[in-house]
Amino acid sequence: VSLGVDVPLAEAxxxxxxxDFHAALSDGGVVVMDARNAYESRIGRFAAPGVETLCPNxxxxxxxxxxxxxxxxQIAHKKVLMYCTGGVRCESASAFLRTRGDAHRDVxxxxxxxxxxxxxxxxxxxxxxxxxxxxxxxxxxxxxADVVGRCLRCDAAADDYAAEPRCAQCRLLxxxxxxxxxxxxxxxRRCEAxxxxxPPAATAE
Numbered sequence: 001v002s003l004g005v006d007v008p009l010a011e012a013x014x015x016x017x018x019x020d021f022h023a024a025l026s027d028g029g030v031v032v033m034d035a036r037n038a039y040e041s042r043i044g045r046f047a048a049p050g051v052e053t054l055c056p057n058x059x060x061x062x063x064x065x066x067x068x069x070x071x072x073x074q075i076a077h078k079k080v081l082m083y084c085t086g087g088v089r090c091e092s093a094s095a096f097l098r099t100r101g102d103a104h105r106d107v108x109x110x111x112x113x114x115x116x117x118x119x120x121x122x123x124x125x126x127x128x129x130x131x132x133x134x135x136x137x138x139x140x141x142x143x144x145a146d147v148v149g150r151c152l153r154c155d156a157a158a159d160d161y162a163a164e165p166r167c168a169q170c171r172l173l174x175x176x177x178x179x180x181x182x183x184x185x186x187x188x189r190r191c192e193a194x195x196x197x198x199p200p201a202a203t204a205e
Contacts, residue, residue, distance in 0.1 A: 003092040004062030013082060013094030013107035018120035021110045024081055025051055025126045031075050035064060035084040035093040036132075039173040043139060043149040043159040044114075044129030046083065059172050059193075061089055065096055076103040085133065087113040118142070130159050138162055151177040152192070153184065167191040 016024065024030055025048040032053040034041045041055035054075075056067040080097065084090045090109035098107050110117060114131045121127070122142065129148035130141035138161060147157040158177040165174045165181050172191045176184070 001061055001089050001092075003065060003089075003096060005065050005096065007092050007095040007099060009091055009095055011095040011098045012091045013080075013098060013109045015087075015111040016081070016108045017111050018117040021081060021083070021108075021117065022121065022125050024079075024108070030079045030081050033075075033080050033082045033097075035061075035082055035089045037061065039161070039175060040085070040132045042175050043161075044127065044131050044141060045148070046126050047128045048126040059170065059191075061093075064093055068093075068097055068100070072100055072104065077106075079106045079108070080104070081108050081110070083110040083113060083117075085113045085131065086115050087111055132161065149175050151175060151180055153177075153180040156180075165189055167194050169194040 025032065025046065028050045030051060032046050032051055034045055034053065034055040037060060038057045045055055046053050054071060056064060058064055058067050082090050082094050087110065090113070094107045094109045097104050114127065117125065118127060118131065118140070124142040124145060129145060130139040132139050139159065147159045149157065149159040151158040152175050154177060156177045158175050161173060161175070163181045165176045166172060166189065167174055168187050168189050170191060170193070174189055174191060
C-alpha cells in the first residue's frame with residue numbers, strides 16, 4: 001500500500017497491542033486518527049467517550065499526507081493513537097506524521113489493526129459499527145451492533161457494500177442503501193466531491 005511519498009519507516013509510531021490501545025482510549029486525553037479511506041470509516045470507527053476521532057475524507061491512501069498536513073495545527077502536542085484495518089497502512093502513515101516536527105512525535109499505532117482489536121474485544125470495546133475487509137466477508141462487526149453508516153442519497157441507516165456501488169466518475173465506493181442502489185442507475189451515481197463539481201443542469205429558455 002503506497003502512501004505516495006517516501007517516509008523513513010524507522011520513524012513509525014510505537015506499537016500498542018489491543019489491550020493497551022483500549023486502555024489508552026479509556027483513559028482519554030488522546031486524539032484517535034483513522035488511517036483508512038472515507039468509505040471505510042463511514043461504516044465503522046473507534047468512538048470512546050470524551051475522545052476525538054479524526055476520520056479523513058479521502059478517496060485513497062495516497063491522499064492521506066495532504067489531509068494530515070491540514071490537521072497538524074489541531075493535533076499539535078497531543079498524543080495520537082492511529083489505527084487501520086490490519087496495521088500495514090499505519091506503519092508509513094504514523095512515520096509521516098512523526099516527521100512533521102517536534103509537536104507531532106507522540107504517535108502510537110494499533111498493532112494488528114482493527115482485526116486484532118475485535119479479536120481481543122469481540123463485544124466491540126470502543127469500536128462502533130462494522131469493519132470493511134478486503135476478502136469475501138466484505139464487512140465484519142459485532143452481532144447486534146448499531147448501524148453507524150448513512151446512505152449517501154437518502155440518509156437511511158446503511159453499512160452494506162455488497163452491491164459495490166461506485167461513483168461513475170472517480171470509481172469511489174459509495175455507501176447506498178438497497179433502495180437507492182436500485183433507484184439510481186450506475187451511470188448517474190456520484191460521490192460528494194464529483195457531485196459538487198458537476199456542472200449545473202441545463203434549463204430551457
